[in-house]
Amino acid sequence: MANFLQPPVVNFACTCGILNPITKLYFCRHCLKLRCGFCVCHEVDSYFCSYCHENIPSSEARHKRNRCGSCFDCPSCQHTLSLRQTTVAVQKKPDEPATEQPAEEEDDGKEKTKKMYHVSCFACRWTSRDAGIPDQTIVSGSWPEMEYANETRFNSLLDYYQAVVIQEKQEKQDYWRRKTTKQHKFPSITDRTGLTVSIIRRQMGWSDKTPPKMKPSAINPSIATDEIEELPADIFTEELDLRNITTIKQRHNQPSDQPEHVSKLFPQHKLLWIKRSLRCRQCEHNVIKPEYHPGSIKYRIQLFASYHVPDVRLVSCESLKPGQTCFAILKLANPTMHDMTITIMDLPTELEESLLIEEMKKGYERQVSISSTPSFGSSLSRQASLTEEPRFVKNKATANIILPDSSFALNHRDDVAEFDECVQVHREEPNFVVWRKSNKVSIKLGFTPDADLAPGDDVVVGFTMQYTYVNTFCNSPDKKEPQKHALTSRVYVKVGQIPGN
Numbered sequence: 001m002a003n004f005l006q007p008p009v010v011n012f013a014c015t016c017g018i019l020n021p022i023t024k025l026y027f028c029r030h031c032l033k034l035r036c037g038f039c040v041c042h043e044v045d046s047y048f049c050s051y052c053h054e055n056i057p058s059s060e061a062r063h064k065r066n067r068c069g070s071c072f073d074c075p076s077c078q079h080t081l082s083l084r085q086t087t088v089a090v091q092k093k094p095d096e097p098a099t100e101q102p103a104e105e106e107d108d109g110k111e112k113t114k115k116m117y118h119v120s121c122f123a124c125r126w127t128s129r130d131a132g133i134p135d136q137t138i139v140s141g142s143w144p145e146m147e148y149a150n151e152t153r154f155n156s157l158l159d160y161y162q163a164v165v166i167q168e169k170q171e172k173q174d175y176w177r178r179k180t181t182k183q184h185k186f187p188s189i190t191d192r193t194g195l196t197v198s199i200i201r202r203q204m205g206w207s208d209k210t211p212p213k214m215k216p217s218a219i220n221p222s223i224a225t226d227e228i229e230e231l232p233a234d235i236f237t238e239e240l241d242l243r244n245i246t247t248i249k250q251r252h253n254q255p256s257d258q259p260e261h262v263s264k265l266f267p268q269h270k271l272l273w274i275k276r277s278l279r280c281r282q283c284e285h286n287v288i289k290p291e292y293h294p295g296s297i298k299y300r301i302q303l304f305a306s307y308h309v310p311d312v313r314l315v316s317c318e319s320l321k322p323g324q325t326c327f328a329i330l331k332l333a334n335p336t337m338h339d340m341t342i343t344i345m346d347l348p349t350e351l352e353e354s355l356l357i358e359e360m361k362k363g364y365e366r367q368v369s370i371s372s373t374p375s376f377g378s379s380l381s382r383q384a385s386l387t388e389e390p391r392f393v394k395n396k397a398t399a400n401i402i403l404p405d406s407s408f409a410l411n412h413r414d415d416v417a418e419f420d421e422c423v424q425v426h427r428e429e430p431n432f433v434v435w436r437k438s439n440k441v442s443i444k445l446g447f448t449p450d451a452d453l454a455p456g457d458d459v460v461v462g463f464t465m466q467y468t469y470v471n472t473f474c475n476s477p478d479k480k481e482p483q484k485h486a487l488t489s490r491v492y493v494k495v496g497q498i499p500g501n
């Protein structure tokens, strides 16, 4: 269970040992494991403008510095600026021919009106006229771009560092090419004859494929100076009008010049938004993939943990006393289309947990060694090396749980069952099941808070929940039938605090 603005009551331990509410976890159906935000690789799928919903290719987005070309943010309050239209009267000269501008003839035939456009903020009433930008005559007017003093310097620095990065990359690749030994079992004809690909290419009259070495162009290094401008003479005598001074937020929003006076505020191109897809770091499969269209909020792949792992909620708990047995009511819900069998078990001991971590670390190392051998610099080896280090769960349970004496069933989700009038089939229920309806079950769980808890201390009940999971997705062609698995999740429930005296 997750609360807004409050710490979560029920936490699930990710495979890496970090605690998260179920709403922040993903479920990889290839590894059949929970994955948190650190255990998935975040990738940018597409760029789009949140205001005009235009999809922008990544190369164009980079060129435009991740900003939309046609939408603007208010420099004063950061709302989106809207286009406003005004009609202005233009004096018509007698010899002037009729223009293409939409014009309305007035009664006397001497005056005509012209449509002019400016941008204005509906939230704070800031308009482009405040910045001294003249009104435009066409709707999609090309608004003047602000010139910045340091623009050329920054561009040359950017070019220089890009060249440095490319050079380093080339050197690294050359080094690996020389270092890696031939992996083919059978030498190719070029190996035997001592011919290299580049020699053959030259003999055939083709251009040599190896790109020329990039050398970063020299730039003038910056030099420190102690000559700085004097402060204006009236800075200590003139009274300050705070209404004319920009706020820190306004300055940071315009990072290229960071104006001090409100008259220097300039409409800013709207920042682009992205759609992210998430990939399991261990098996490289997608766990989240959104639809490409910016207007769509649907997903092509959505493996949120709350769609696959039973949800645990705390319903009630009686008053807690250290060292005395108490009972709490937990509600479990099955989100899947298959029946589940739930078994509540003890948490792994410290020794078991350390063994688990060791095993996971070995698994990662094996994967890194496999992925880094065939091709250097592949995306696989880069991502695998970033895998989150497994760790012990930080939030230790502070109560001893009394394990239920048997497993219990959790019916599959049926959206229509809520409206069905037919009575549910009565079955032999274990005595700890207190309530059952469609895919939900409430159970009474006994536990003993640690005797050394002081008033105000949190009581955390931890258990391992084993549940059966039917995997309808088959990644190997020989397994056509849905596979049934018994999976486990470590659950930590904060049942309450030891009351004060």
Ligand SMILES: [Zn+2]
Binding pocket: 014, 015, 016, 017, 018, 035, 036, 037, 038, 039, 388
């Ligand atoms: Zn994790």
Ligand SMILES: [Zn+2]
Binding pocket: 049, 050, 051, 052, 053, 054, 068, 069, 070, 071, 270
């Ligand atoms: Zn836009």
Ligand SMILES: [Zn+2]
Binding pocket: 074, 075, 076, 077, 078, 079, 121, 122, 123, 124, 125, 126
């Ligand atoms: Zn505004």
Ligand SMILES: [Zn+2]
Binding pocket: 028, 029, 030, 031, 032, 280, 281, 282, 283, 284, 285
């Ligand atoms: Zn996976």
